[in-house]
Amino acid sequence: MDAKQILNDALDLLLDEHDEDPRNPTVIKLKKLIDASDDMPTGEIELTATLKPNGFHHVCDQNGRTVKGVKSVAVFQDQSGQTVFQVNL
Numbered sequence: 001m002d003a004k005q006i007l008n009d010a011l012d013l014l015l016d017e018h019d020e021d022p023r024n025p026t027v028i029k030l031k032k033l034i035d036a037s038d039d040m041p042t043g044e045i046e047l048t049a050t051l052k053p054n055g056f057h058h059v060c061d062q063n064g065r066t067v068k069g070v071k072s073v074a075v076f077q078d079q080s081g082q083t084v085f086q087v088n089l
Helices: 003-017 025-035
Strands: 048-051 057-060 072-077 083-088
Touching: 003 025, 048 072, 057 072
Parallel strands: none
Antiparallel strands: 048 057, 072 083
């Protein structure tokens, strides 16, 4: 079950089980949030790392915020050949 389905279930519960007024501002905002699928959180974090010589690194999240507490960053191939991006905190 993803975030959009959970929000849909919550909206159905409010409207059907609790007889909430569909004109309620909170219900209207919840409907808009469900319809705005691009803004829906997925639970995934996208990291971007800038690596430079002498061990310098800078790691940011998908919103451009610096990730604090990063001790080291490594990029390598695992045993199956998949590229691994490892961030050690």
